[in-house]
Amino acid sequence: MSVLSVRDLVVEYQTTGGGVPAVRGVDLEVDRGEVLGLAGESGCGKSTIAGAILRLLPAKTKITGRIELDGNDILELTPGKLRAVRWTAGSIVFQGAMHAMNPVQRIGEQIMEPILVHGQSGEREARIRAGTLLEQVGLPTRRLDDYPHELSGGQKQRIMIAMALACSPSLIVADEPTTALDVMVQAQVLQLLRTLQHDLGLALLFITHDLSVLVEVADRLAIMYAGKIVEQGGAEAVFHTPAHPYTKALAAAFPAIGDMRFRGRPSGLGGDPPDPQQIPSGCPFHPRCAEVTPACPSVTPELWTAGPARLAACVHASGAPALEGVSR
Numbered sequence: 001m002s003v004l005s006v007r008d009l010v011v012e013y014q015t016t017g018g019g020v021p022a023v024r025g026v027d028l029e030v031d032r033g034e035v036l037g038l039a040g041e042s043g044c045g046k047s048t049i050a051g052a053i054l055r056l057l058p059a060k061t062k063i064t065g066r067i068e069l070d071g072n073d074i075l076e077l078t079p080g081k082l083r084a085v086r087w088t089a090g091s092i093v094f095q096g097a098m099h100a101m102n103p104v105q106r107i108g109e110q111i112m113e114p115i116l117v118h119g120q121s122g123e124r125e126a127r128i129r130a131g132t133l134l135e136q137v138g139l140p141t142r143r144l145d146d147y148p149h150e151l152s153g154g155q156k157q158r159i160m161i162a163m164a165l166a167c168s169p170s171l172i173v174a175d176e177p178t179t180a181l182d183v184m185v186q187a188q189v190l191q192l193l194r195t196l197q198h199d200l201g202l203a204l205l206f207i208t209h210d211l212s213v214l215v216e217v218a219d220r221l222a223i224m225y226a227g228k229i230v231e232q233g234g235a236e237a238v239f240h241t242p243a244h245p246y247t248k249a250l251a252a253a254f255p256a257i258g259d260m261r262f263r264g265r266p267s268g269l270g271g272d273p274p275d276p277q278q279i280p281s282g283c284p285f286h287p288r289c290a291e292v293t294p295a296c297p298s299v300t301p302e303l304w305t306a307g308p309a310r311l312a313a314c315v316h317a318s319g320a321p322a323l324e325g326v327s328r
């Protein structure tokens, strides 16, 4: 059964410089107990999808399509219902977690807050639950009395995970949850997320620019470029035998998990992803593509079959229609 279903999602930020089409027609599905990895360079629209799922985007933002989370039609919910859904149906762990905590409030109180507001339990039960959550994320219960500055970056990220779990949501969206951590701690936090996801049967949408991280945790991968999914399939298969030239470049750019040399910018991939207000015609990746053909600037690829349980938006995909200027 699918916990999260996203259909034809289009998100356009409204700025004084005009509309910014950050997400341009995305479909996603995450089942109970499944980890979907969403990858792509910075600026491709990953966080915008995360923000749309939990409706955390600026109020003026135009969002169309359909987002169903745990049976809730997210784009149609009233503000009151939305607040409840944010903790009880889906919650988010993000990169800026280190700065998201209240510096003058004890850890325990911060974990108890959503439980008291949405979990319908009393103070005593909420504290017991907070202690249990701390143990689940590998920290001793006595840490409940600590203030955020008494914790390391990795410990703070564990607390953010505990908070995300507080109201037993069906889905956790983890947006670059380990990107700011050093490699050892990153590996530990990844292991923790994976264990919790498995033990609690959670649906997890794991977002990062680093494909080598995703292949460690995800069952399936969706690769994003310029606001669209350009490839999807089983994690191992997509990582080891990518079909889309963009995925090939990404996979080559992140050979080893958490390699500091590749933070932020993939190697071997010249240039930058396009500005959403100036997306190239045809295949948006064609100006940077190593396998560009004469058809690419004019043919807008769809997610065509590119192997067993594999889709790729590329004219070279095996299931792409015969096109002039493309030889196979």
Ligand code: ADP
Residues within 6 Å of the ligand: 013, 014, 015, 020, 022, 040, 041, 042, 043, 044, 045, 046, 047, 048, 049, 058, 275, 276
């Ligand atoms: P990613 O998470 O993949 O790095 P984002 O979803 O953060 O990408 O951003 C996608 C695009 O939307 C980028 O071009 C970014 O500059 C733009 N963007 C993000 N937030 C806003 C905003 N609040 N207003 C206008 N543009 C935005």
Ligand code: MG
Residues within 6 Å of the ligand: 046, 047, 048, 175, 176
């Ligand atoms: Mg982001």
